Amino acid sequence: MLKFVSRRLAYTFAVLVLVSIVVFIIFNYLPIDPARLTCGKSCFPALIEANRHRLGLDVPWWEQWWRFIHGLFAGRSYAEGSAAIVCGAPSFGYSFNQHSCVTSLIGQAFPVTFSLAIGSFILWMIMGISLGVLAARFKGRMPDRIATVFVLVGTSLPTFISGLLILLFVVLKFNLINPIEMGQWMSPFSNPWGYFKEFIFPCITLALAYAATYTRFTRSNVIETSSEDFIRTAKAKGLSSGVILRKHTLRAALSPILTIAGLDFAGLLGGAIITEQIFNLPGLGRLSIKAVLTDYDLPVILSTTLLAAAFVVIANLVVDIAYAFIDPRVRVA
Amino acid sequence: MSEKNMANVRRRLIATAAAAALVAGGLLVGGASGASAKPTTGGTLYMITHAGQFAHADPQRNYTGQDIAFFNTYLYRNLVVYKPAAGPSGSGLVADLATNTGVPSNSAKTWKFTLRPGVKWEDGTAITCADVKYGVSRTFATDVITDGPAYALSMLAIPQDAKGNSLYAGPYKKTGQKLFDKAVTCSKDNRTITFNLSHSVADFNYATSYPAFGPVKASKDTGDKYDLHPLSSGPYKIAKYTINGEMDLVRNANWSKASDSVRTPYPDNVTVRFGLDSNVIDQIMLSDSIPNTVNLDGLQPVNNRAFFADDKYSARRMNVYDPYVRYYGLNSSAGHLDCLAVRKAVFYAWPIQSLIDLAGGTVFYGDVGDSPIKPVLGLDYAKTTGNVHDSNFKTAGNPAYAKSLLAQAKTDCPATYAKVTGDAGISIDLPNTSTQQKASVLLKAGLDAAGFNTKFNFIPSGQYYPTVQDITKQGDVTRAGWGADWANASTVIPPLFLKDGGFDLSGNWGDAVYPAFKAKVDAASAETNRPKQAAAWKSLAQFAMDQFWITPPIFGKAQLDWGSKVGGVAFWDPQGTFLFPALYVK
Numbered sequence: 001m002l003k004f005v006s007r008r009l010a011y012t013f014a015v016l017v018l019v020s021i022v023v024f025i026i027f028n029y030l031p032i033d034p035a036r037l038t039c040g041k042s043c044f045p046a047l048i049e050a051n052r053h054r055l056g057l058d059v060p061w062w063e064q065w066w067r068f069i070h071g072l073f074a075g076r077s078y079a080e081g082s083a084a085i086v087c088g089a090p091s092f093g094y095s096f097n098q099h100s101c102v103t104s105l106i107g108q109a110f111p112v113t114f115s116l117a118i119g120s121f122i123l124w125m126i127m128g129i130s131l132g133v134l135a136a137r138f139k140g141r142m143p144d145r146i147a148t149v150f151v152l153v154g155t156s157l158p159t160f161i162s163g164l165l166i167l168l169f170v171v172l173k174f175n176l177i178n179p180i181e182m183g184q185w186m187s188p189f190s191n192p193w194g195y196f197k198e199f200i201f202p203c204i205t206l207a208l209a210y211a212a213t214y215t216r217f218t219r220s221n222v223i224e225t226s227s228e229d230f231i232r233t234a235k236a237k238g239l240s241s242g243v244i245l246r247k248h249t250l251r252a253a254l255s256p257i258l259t260i261a262g263l264d265f266a267g268l269l270g271g272a273i274i275t276e277q278i279f280n281l282p283g284l285g286r287l288s289i290k291a292v293l294t295d296y297d298l299p300v301i302l303s304t305t306l307l308a309a310a311f312v313v314i315a316n317l318v319v320d321i322a323y324a325f326i327d328p329r330v331r332v333a
Numbered sequence: 334m335s336e337k338n339m340a341n342v343r344r345r346l347i348a349t350a351a352a353a354a355l356v357a358g359g360l361l362v363g364g365a366s367g368a369s370a371k372p373t374t375g376g377t378l379y380m381i382t383h384a385g386q387f388a389h390a391d392p393q394r395n396y397t398g399q400d401i402a403f404f405n406t407y408l409y410r411n412l413v414v415y416k417p418a419a420g421p422s423g424s425g426l427v428a429d430l431a432t433n434t435g436v437p438s439n440s441a442k443t444w445k446f447t448l449r450p451g452v453k454w455e456d457g458t459a460i461t462c463a464d465v466k467y468g469v470s471r472t473f474a475t476d477v478i479t480d481g482p483a484y485a486l487s488m489l490a491i492p493q494d495a496k497g498n499s500l501y502a503g504p505y506k507k508t509g510q511k512l513f514d515k516a517v518t519c520s521k522d523n524r525t526i527t528f529n530l531s532h533s534v535a536d537f538n539y540a541t542s543y544p545a546f547g548p549v550k551a552s553k554d555t556g557d558k559y560d561l562h563p564l565s566s567g568p569y570k571i572a573k574y575t576i577n578g579e580m581d582l583v584r585n586a587n588w589s590k591a592s593d594s595v596r597t598p599y600p601d602n603v604t605v606r607f608g609l610d611s612n613v614i615d616q617i618m619l620s621d622s623i624p625n626t627v628n629l630d631g632l633q634p635v636n637n638r639a640f641f642a643d644d645k646y647s648a649r650r651m652n653v654y655d656p657y658v659r660y661y662g663l664n665s666s667a668g669h670l671d672c673l674a675v676r677k678a679v680f681y682a683w684p685i686q687s688l689i690d691l692a693g694g695t696v697f698y699g700d701v702g703d704s705p706i707k708p709v710l711g712l713d714y715a716k717t718t719g720n721v722h723d724s725n726f727k728t729a730g731n732p733a734y735a736k737s738l739l740a741q742a743k744t745d746c747p748a749t750y751a752k753v754t755g756d757a758g759i760s761i762d763l764p765n766t767s768t769q770q771k772a773s774v775l776l777k778a779g780l781d782a783a784g785f786n787t788k789f790n791f792i793p794s795g796q797y798y799p800t801v802q803d804i805t806k807q808g809d810v811t812r813a814g815w816g817a818d819w820a821n822a823s824t825v826i827p828p829l830f831l832k833d834g835g836f837d838l839s840g841n842w843g844d845a846v847y848p849a850f851k852a853k854v855d856a857a858s859a860e861t862n863r864p865k866q867a868a869a870w871k872s873l874a875q876f877a878m879d880q881f882w883i884t885p886p887i888f889g890k891a892q893l894d895w896g897s898k899v900g901g902v903a904f905w906d907p908q909g910t911f912l913f914p915a916l917y918v919k
Contacts, residue, residue: 036799038479046498050476081505083477083556096479098386098576099558108575164612172616179613180379180606180623184578280608282577290385290577 008320012313019309021065023302028061034296038096054079055096055298068093068302092306093299095291102299105287106307109271112185113283115195116275117268119203124210125261129254131211132218137245139223147215154212163205163278171201183280202279206272210264214257221253228252259319266315270308284308372901376918378600379896381617382629385608386576391560392544393471394481398656398816399629402908404544406596407582407603410566411547412446412465412526413538414595417914419903421711424820426538429595430460430548430566435538441861442490444537447525451592454550455565455585462519462526464548467504469528470513472545474503477556482818484540489516490531497833505556535861539819568598580605599901599917605629621649624898625918627911631892634693640894641697651902652697655891656816656909658707659699661761661884662838669809669840672746674738675753676881679810680720682735684779685885686728691772701728702886704874705815705829706822709906712863713822715871720878721885735783753809758786760808762801765791769812804840811838814889816909822870827854830877839882850876 035052052058056067071091078085078094087094087101094101135147171177177197186194226249234244271285284304291300389395392409405414412431416423426434431446452460471478472485491512492500501509518527553564562571569582582603615636618628632640640646663676670676685701692698703721708714725734742750753759761776763769773789780787790808792800801811818824828834831854832842841847857869893911895902901915
């Protein structure tokens with residue numbers, strides 16, 4: 001088992017290194033010159049070169065990459081003289097557009113994204129599994145038809161539509177949130193009501209799409225499991241349908257769903273760009289999109305990409321390890 | 334200045350003697366909230382924007398009209414500022430930190446400003462000449478202050494190396510510090526600052542209205558991070574500033590009205606909310622759900638039309654001429670449009686009315702102009718002759734006349750003719766936006782009808798200006814916009830038409846007429862007699878139009894909107910935005 005975990009950890013590390021290299025290469029071969037972009041109107045050649053040096057783009061990409069990796073463990077410093085800036089380890093670099101060390105930008109954005117992800121996760125699991133079970137339990141009847149409609153609507157409405165609809169025709173129309181306050185981080189500990197108001201609608205937006213998919217998964221899994229031999233045996237033993245559902249059907253039907261849910265949750269931790277954008281949430285998604293579309297801010301792009309990759313890779317690792325515990329054949333494979 | 338992201342970037346323009354011209358010319362096309370009611374003190378004034386942050390809060394990096402207007406009103410004090418008044422008087426300079434608007438000597442190569450007593454930083458310490466000197470020195474630290482106005486670099490008497498780089502490297506490295514100390518000096522009582530310039534600059538005091546010439550306290554300078562929290566010298570100070578979040582301003586206890594004859598801060602708090610979705614902003618403004626709000630962006634086009642069409646919003650809107658001239662540079666460098674007849678053909682084939690209609694029409698977007706200098710510059714503007722006043726000019730484009738010009742070009746300059754009509758074609762640089770994609774269809778129809786083979790370079794909008802400002806990447810025709818930095822065409826003609834002006838998209842320096850043109854520009858720049866200088870600018874604008882270095886220009890308009898509880902709303906001509914000092918919460 002130790003060998004298996006070690007091997008998987010090594011793979012995980014290799015994937016992250018590969019992702020970081022690919023991002024550096026892509027960024028270096030894009031037809032964009034960040035040094036020009038950051039020098040404003042008075043953009044004379046010497047200033048462009050000074051900017052290139054300041055951004056650390058005056059060396060080959062592999063050296064830039066190595067500085068980045070080195071900074072993760074040893075920290076980094078920028079600029080010279082009394083204007084020097086130091087970003088302590090683990091340093092993801094410095095954003096000259098946001099005038100902050102990227103580590104602290106991520107530190108500010110992550111709680112927002114985590115709140116959105118965990119809130120949505122809870123909502124979609126409750127909604128998706130409940131509706132899925134109901135639809136399976138009452139297959140072909142009214143609850144099933146309602147669930148089918150929900151699945152159709154949920155899967156066909158993109159988040160940017162449902163989010164805007166919720167925002168404009170529910171939140172703003174009925175003054176449920178003061179738009180001026182929208183998107184400000186409120187601690188759940190110091191202002192639980194404000195925190196709830198802030199996140200409930202973005203969570204609903206995000207959860208709608210996922211819940212629809214999970215309703216479908218749950219329904220089909222429950223129906224499939226219900227025809228298994230061990231369920232027939234349970235029925236033959238005279239167990240009530242409620243007990244069979246709770247103790248036998250659901251336990252078997254939900255295992256694969258939980259696996260997928262874990263990966264989806266990990267994916268969301270990288271940032272729900274559209275939802276964060278619509279509801280003005282200052283999370284990792286917004287941080288990334290600003291860095292990509294507005295600032296061409298390599299340290300932020302790289303860090304958020306690596307972080308998103310890390311969440312997914314680590315979730316995969318956890319799932320693999322969990323499977324290895326459950327099924328020894330995985331270890332051998 | 335260039336039209337970089339028009340929605341958010343508003344640069345400076347003065348309308349010295351322009352009020353009469355504005356009104357007489359019917360330029361003010363919309364109503365404005367009268368400032369007749371007595372302003373009230375207190376409350377929170379909100380400002381909302383889709384932008385994630387101010388372009389810069391660091392005074393030395395601040396270079397957009399709206400941002401300068403905002404920070405000069407609430408946070409910074411400068412040597413001089415624009416008078417906080419609507420109309421033409423708002424274009425005049427008034428002393429702020431200084432006791433007067435500057436005293437020139439030595440043919441305007443030396444300028445002195447004496448600081449008034451009793452002015453303080455937010456930490457309670459006095460603002461001194463040394464602080465102003467230190468602030469100005471930061472502009473030279475191009476490794477930290479990577480953008481912002483570079484007037485200090487080009488005007489102060491500090492030697493440069495062969496590449497044109499200043500030998501002074503700023504206060505962080507201190508290389509060449511003695512050179513700077515010689516160019517900028519403080520009196521013994523630390524109250525009078527003297528600027529020694531490398532050449533005569535008759536309007537240098539206008540340059541000092543930029544925060545780049547304002548004070549920074551050396552001990553509070555945090556380099557790049559100063560952009561997040563500049564030390565206040567104005568009536569408010571920053572309580573909180575988060576990018577993609579908000580900026581909260583609260584009253585600065587160490588500011589006193591007795592030391593400030595310019596500002597009357599009405600609201601108790603000013604909060605700028607960043608990063609709001611444009612749909613949300615429109616919804617807030619249409620429903621007036623937060624009535625003490627000012628919209629810094631303007632509405633989206635569809636909502637803008639509805640807002641201005643409905644009388645119920647009449648007290649909450651304004652349609653005005655903005656500071657910009659929109660145009661397309663005609664690249665006359667070798668291998669491009671290096672033939673007058675071809676440039677002329679482009680000019681007369683140009684379907685300008687279709688482009689105006691596409692962008693919102695004459696009511697909202699602007700009018701056909703006749704000069705790179707806008708009429709609001711007053712003294713420096715004169716109606717040109719020829720170009721759009723020629724009987725062959727048609728706002729829909731005149732392909733028949735353009736064809737005849739191309740036929741002439743076939744004889745005059747066969748290579749250029751062959752290029753623009755052949756496979757290589759005439760290439761037009763456009764930002765890659767949906768509006769410009771539509772504009773390209775109109776342009777192609779207009780120019781192809783005259784015999785051009787029209788092609789397009791769609792450039793990602795964020796990279797547009799950095800790309801086209803590189804002559805090796807620029808196409809034949811380049812979309813652009815420009816607004817004067819202050820009430821002098823010295824901030825229009827040289828930047829737009831001199832090779833080292835910073836924004837010359839006409840590529841004209843290979844043109845046979847360029848040396849003569851440059852000599853005239855240099856003479857005009859050095860002219861200290863203002864009426865003579867104005868006459869020179871008028872003549873040079875005519876010169877540029879006669880050379881067809883630009884397409885028919887458009888004198889642009891802008892629309893502003895605000896909530897019902899915001900009082901004192903007016904347009905601040907020199908800044909091209911709200912007259913922030915007059916705003917109050919009803």
